[in-house]
Amino acid sequence: MSTEHTTDHPTPSQYWKIAVVLAVLTAIEVSLFYINRELELGPLNAVLLISLALLKFVIVVGWYMHLRFEKSLLSRFFTAGFLLASGCYLVVLSALGIVVIRGG
């Protein structure tokens, strides 16, 4: 079954490297929080933080959850759920008058 695809999958050492990348990204996120406190980056802060979170999100989904290596049907389902949720709730939030991106 699923083990048939193992050859395409990353090796443990690659998993460790990915973890290092994730850790560095998290460190950047946390330092951005403090940099923003001093420098008042405004909307840039939000843009950077959300991009970093999305990057981590994609890395975990793509490699740790192996979605990159699976049949495309699975990523279609998964992306559909993500996009539908983002779209609907963005509309709800804007209809309720909430500015979604707040620059700290």
Add this chain to the structure above:
Amino acid sequence: MTATAERPQTTIFRRPRSTTGLWSWLTTVDHKRIGIMYGYAAFTFFILGGVEALLLRIQLTQANSEFLTAGAYNALFTMHGTTMIFLFVMPVSSAFMNYLLPLLIGARDVAFPRLNALSWWIFVFGGIFLYSTFFFGTSLPPVGADGVSGNLAAGGGPGSFNFLASSPDGGWFSYQPNAGPLYSPGTAMDYWALGLQMLGLASLVSAINFIVTVFNMRALGMRLLRMPVFAWMTTVVAFLLLFSLPIIAVALFMVAFDRQFGTVFFAPTGGGDPILWQHLFWLFGHPEVYILVLPAMGIVSEVLPVFSRKPLFGYSAVVFAGAAIGFLGFGVWAHHMFASGITPVAQAAFGLATMIIAIPTGIKIFNWMGTMWGGRLKLNTPLLFAMGFVGMFTIGGLSGVTHSVVPSDWQQTDTYYIVAHFHYVLFGGAVFGLFAGLYYWFPKLTGRLMNDRWGKFHFWLMFIGFNLTFAPMHWLGLQGMVRRTWKYAPETGLEPWNVAVTVGAFIIALSIAVFMVNWWTSRRRGPKSGIDPWDARTVEWMTPSPTPEHNFTEPPVVTRLDHFWHLKYDEDEEGRPVRRPDADQLLERLEYEGYNPKSPIHLPNPSYFPLTTAIGLPLIFYGIIYHTSSWGKALIVLGALVMLASLIGWGMEPVEEPHVSHDQDHDDHRNSADFEPAEPEDV
């Protein structure tokens, strides 16, 4: 069935073995039995909801009637709506999906038979939980600033029904903060919120099950675009459920937390935003509308071609229109909220989106008419109901489009015009379609035919009663008769039409009685149907009726759309269908082989664990309602333990016990070359 082989028991518990009697039904994982149970349970709730509707109508027959108190009226319309939507139309659609989906795609069962049983048990416990509010719940009137509860006390008053004092009374939409702790004290609304939570969980589990079934369990050659339309509509509905139920789950959790644990999400004094509830509710509630009507559209798309003796006109257009309706269904929710003060931009956008959704719906209606056009119609009961569906649904759809015009909608909001509209869609639409399906597939279920004359009598009674009930509501609403209000003054002049409406409602009730008598007598004494009573087109009729436990002795290898029809018919030079000379032989052979497989067929074994897992949920939810007492806490712990133990047992029990003599290679059969997927999916 004799076909199933004896197997050793590998678990520490003995597996249930009964094939007849109560235990066999309690432990079954057979999708057909589960479908039948869904159907009977849903019909029971249909009768309860119908009685509630009749009581409402009695109250409204006369101006200034004192038959019900305002509180009792609130309780009745709340339970009527909740019952008809969540406990009748949804589960009866689920009954069709359970029974038919595997048969329509040529499979032995759904992908997860035990999860399927779990869905059913959670549903039935959820329904019982919700209705147990009549025995255990309390619905206290809010006490106003001057210490007076007004006339909202459900109990007391002339002619009131005291048991209604324990029913939820916030409407099926439970707008906040009216249904919150401040204005609806007592436990009845908690029964409502948590009961719906259970029903939602049941549907979510089914949705996942059906999606995997459709994508993975199709017979060889059954490409997605060869599936019968009902299987397609089931798929669309499953996705709608999958994506809309989590939303209402969160919203219901928020209500339950507000009421039970002191959060202040919707508390107006604490800064909560009641409009958030409306967004979340309708974000679920509008897809829900399509969840209710799409299965009926699928049924009608099966019935019309068979009784018109023509293929469905524009199969792929019907399929894609259904998918488009499902997709657009997520983009129109705020048209339920035009009067709630959303911005003009949002009103324009949602108004336009609502108009757009009329396009795929219109495509379907024209395709259904195109199917009947020039067909040699067999005017049996299923066709009458299907035609009734098309007509009544069109009226409901058109009055729906009038709501997308915002200024017009402001005029109609909260009037009987809206009540007329959604009953034309959900009764004239969904319920007519579901009855078409009941008459059409009754032989599949029982091996007998329903009495056609009684069926036609049922149809005409229901058709007349339906229109007498709901057509006048259009003009009653436009004349200003307000929804959810228990009384109107004699000076309004609304009384004559209200009398007509009530008469219509009782005619509908009579027609349902006719149906029940017909169903019950035909089950026992109806003429034998044989394998193919309607000269059908789809593969579920390639197995004898009533369906054997293993569905198909040989799963069909499908070569084209309407596979079964093409096995029976060739075309002559002018493209007219000509019955093949060997068609009757084929039917005889299918009937014989269907009941007499050459080798034993292995089916998923029955299991106790779906039932016991589901029992844990109501225990936990009762515990949550009474969590302040020690026995409430004990119930939560007990329920959690029951669920945990059941899930452990479940996890240790294989779906299918290993077979005694046969195929040692069972575990790795999926890897063998025979089981390469038939073709990669393009859709």
Add this chain to the structure above:
Amino acid sequence: MSELAHDTAVSDHGEHESTGIENRKLGMWVFLSSEFLFFGALITNYLLYSNRGGFEGVYPSEIYDIPFTSVSSFVLLMSSLTMVLAHNAQSRHDQNGARTWLFATASLGAVFLGGQVFEFTEFIVIYDMTLSTNPAASAFFVLTGFHGAHVAIGVIMLLSLWGMSRRRGGLSDRQGLNLELVGLYWHFVDIIWIVIFTVVYLLSAPPT
């Protein structure tokens, strides 16, 4: 009757996966896609109330302990590493490795949960911010609480797998698929926390 060709394999095992994806795995992905809608609603709820001014009491955004939460976020992130290593070991039939990494994942999850219990206690006891202080506090507790409940269910599933893997012979192939499914669930809970950490903690704005 060529259309009814006898294919004994098909007649014996009606089930086969048309998509080539194992049923349970497909089901898990379908379920996870619906979870976006679940957590999306909770996050929406939080965003609506988090900095809406004018309520009494402490706002969660005023009392976040960013260094502490950063550490517990890091712990949860690293539990994804140990989870994927457990799955990798299982697929190489390295039963010892799978067992060890499963336990490590469960432990990291438990550490994260412990951090959440500590955080909640701190907020309630020291700052007097409870479930019913204001809608922002309600939204915070319910959002992070439901995430914590997901983590707790994940820990229970990991520990059951770990218990099974301690039996002689370790996990069978069928249970190996279970391990993969629990892994998918676990990573999903982790990515939800990635979003929560950014949106709720790092981007929190003071009440206006």
